[in-house]
Amino acid sequence: MAAAYYSSLTDLAKQLRAELQTKKFFLLYAYNGTGKTRLSVEFKDLGKNDDERDTLYFNAFTEDLFQWDNDLKNDRERVLKINKDSRFFAGLAELEMDNRIRRLLDRYADFDFRIDTTEWEVSFSREVKSGNTTKLVEDIKVSRGEENIFIWCFFLAIVQLTLDGAEAYKWVKYIYVDDPISSLDENNAIAVAHHLTQILMQSDRGPRVVVSTHHVLFFNVLCNEIKNKAHRYFLKNAANPGGYSLLDTSAKPFLxxxxxxxxxxxxxxxxxxxxxxxxxxxxxxxxxxxxxxxxxxxxxxxxxxxxxxxxxxxxxxxxxxxxxxxxxxxxxxxxxxxxxxxxxxxxxxxxxxxxxxxxxxxxx
Known part of the structure; x- marks a missing residue:
């Protein structure tokens, strides 16, 4: 099949929404720098109507909702600050998010956390063994990869609430995931892709889903897990500057x-x-x-x-x-x-x- 050409990301985002009327999943592979994150923003913006929204998304902007306060004065109480003004956190105080996130995070990490909904911050801790004793070290700064997986599990907990019909996320008609594994190794890339599809494929009902990535292994695992329930495409910059080329890869294996x-x-x-x-x-x-x-x-x-x-x-x-x-x-x-x-x-x-x-x- 010949590649389809789009003169703007807005036109491409409209096409994604149109194709999601026939299949639940849209999987998109693209090189870094092609415009994946900008496409996710265009897609989200098409669903905005004053204060109304229809897209729950995970991208670089989602990660920016969390900012470290490293306690530069005392170098002790390091916390991850949460942007309380975002609708992303609509159910944080009422829906026992700590327990929901912890069940997901235990798959990937050995640290624990506590969310303070008064100060809107997250503190982390880890048990450290020394000889025959175990000590709880609190207010630690986790690695960048650990931080990303925590935010990812936070997002997955919200996705699960959305699929369960929680009132706080009734507005979600689309879920858009853009490159959730930028700091993960290949073993975790496989685990994250498998876990994501397990959650999203619980039912054919619920929000329609777009996943875009530059990670070949992650993309291939998604394709193998979802199979014929998804449109699968390769997004590239077109020869004409400013344009985009979309190649359908659904009919053949993608590497x-x-x-x-x-x-x-x-x-x-x-x-x-x-x-x-x-x-x-x-x-x-x-x-x-x-x-x-x-x-x-x-x-x-x-x-x-x-x-x-x-x-x-x-x-x-x-x-x-x-x-x-x-x-x-x-x-x-x-x-x-x-x-x-x-x-x-x-x-x-x-x-x-x-x-x-x-x-x-x-x-x-």
Missing amino acids: HHLSTLVELHQVDSSGALYTHHFNMMRRVMEQTASFFGLEDWKACIKATDDDPDKTLYKRMIDLMSHGDYSLYEPREMMAENKAHFRTIFRQFVAGHPFNPALFANDAK
Whole structure:
């Protein structure tokens, strides 16, 4: 399927809302810097009507609702301050949020916390073993990853309240999650994706859901868990500055390097080759070399030992992929470089067991 083009994030956000009328989930993969967070804001803003809202969202702005007070004067009572003016915390005092969050947090962390709804702050503690004794250390500053997972569990507790029909969150018609795992390792990425889908798939009813991420593993776990209940797309900056390209990946497995490989095949076929495509090709070669246990990406250039062009191709990829070639200001290759690119790319594809179906004509 050919990619759909959108001239603005507002138009794209409208399309997301339209597609959510037919399926409950919309999964979106995009590189960092593409505009995922801005898209979540556009989506949220489309649901604003004076004081009315319809979207519960998790993104970088959600994390900003929590700010550290590190007690610089005494360096002892460190607390995480809560922005009490946000509707995100509508049920904080009445709905026993401490216990709801704790049940979720115990999956991921070994620290405890206490929410003070008078001072609107969170304090953290941890049991530390020393020999045969255990000591409770209070008012600690948790790591950035631990802070993120606490905020994430806070959000999940609110999602659960929304799914349970809590009066404080009756206004939620959409849930939008943008990159919840920026500071987590891959093991936790899998756990978070699995846990999120467990919660969201309790029922086919309830709010419609958008999840966007730059994390390939997280995206793949979501796709595998949700399967045919979701629209799955790859969001990219379009060749025209300011535009966006949305590629449907629902019909095939999604992996970052495979998606890049398909894109390179498309530009090879169309002739729309730009200098940054050398960089993309080298990245795919590096991932392929890593998968096959090869020494480095150069081993992916399938040429005979007596081929005089083998050294040329290595140097060309090395040179072109280290140049200052931007995705946002593409420069078209010279005809000679296009010819070299095509030769290298086609040898690479032919020399590795990629599924030929990946390179089927988009029109099919």
